[in-house]
Amino acid sequence: MVVGNAHVKETRKLSRRSERSERRLFLADGPKAVEGALEVPGCVVEVFATTAATEQYADLAAAAPQWTLVDDRALASLSDSVTPAGVVALCRFLDRPLGHVVDATRLLAICADVRDPGNAGTVIRCADAAGADAVVFAGRSVDAYNPKTVRASVGSLFHLPIAVEPDPAAAVRAAQAAGLQVLAADGAGEVDLDHADDLLAAPTAWLFGNEAWGLPAELAGLADHRVRIPIHGRAESLNLSTAAALCLYASARVQRQ
Incomplete structure (x- = not known):
């Protein structure tokens, strides 16, 4: 699936703690974090990835409930890393009572x-x-x-x-x-x-x-x-x-x- 800027812009709001708390959603940046999130049933809502990352992390793409292609600039806006790895997962909160x-x-x-x-x-x-x-x-x-x-x-x-x-x-x-x-x-x-x-x-x-x-x-x-x-x-x-x-x-x- 390929999305436009509106969806990415809405997701980018999760950089704010208040937005995360209200929606009980957060972003997991990088292949190691995405891999860990995918191991938790029901945790991952969607994964955003560049075309290059999709080819590199085909196993993650196969496991994701939804894999969304974005360009490098859009992906960078979702990533907190100086050098984004090209893959970011939208995840549900994990905390328990x-x-x-x-x-x-x-x-x-x-x-x-x-x-x-x-x-x-x-x-x-x-x-x-x-x-x-x-x-x-x-x-x-x-x-x-x-x-x-x-x-x-x-x-x-x-x-x-x-x-x-x-x-x-x-x-x-x-x-x-x-x-x-x-x-x-x-x-x-x-x-x-x-x-x-x-x-x-x-x-x-x-x-x-x-x-x-x-x-x-x-x-x-x-x-x-x-x-x-x-x-x-x-x-x-x-x-x-x-x-x-x-x-x-x-x-x-x-x-x-």
């Missing part, structure tokens, strides 16, 4: 007021790689469907459940009510990650805070324990997504022994 996500979970990541889309997407990717069961975006966190978040997840957004909870404290309490201990990643924590194996063996929700100011004291206080990552060199701190990777993998290592 918080109660469904925390139920029967052994390893969970809660992002509280995480604002940077690249960090958010990388946390999703790390959680997926570590075998976590879900990720919760809480408080004033970046939209999970922000184009940069989707791209930084490198397809992992489609691999594990996502929940959105406006109140970070409610996310913590829901995790605890589901039988998870909540461990707050905190540079001033009383527990050293290197000596926390006994704790890490239990079903766990890791609580990660904002990139700049970390976790508010009242939110960290709701956690069962506050855990610090030891810094052996002179670095002041660790990037959020790096800290998340270390914490999630520490849990995965112990839980899988």
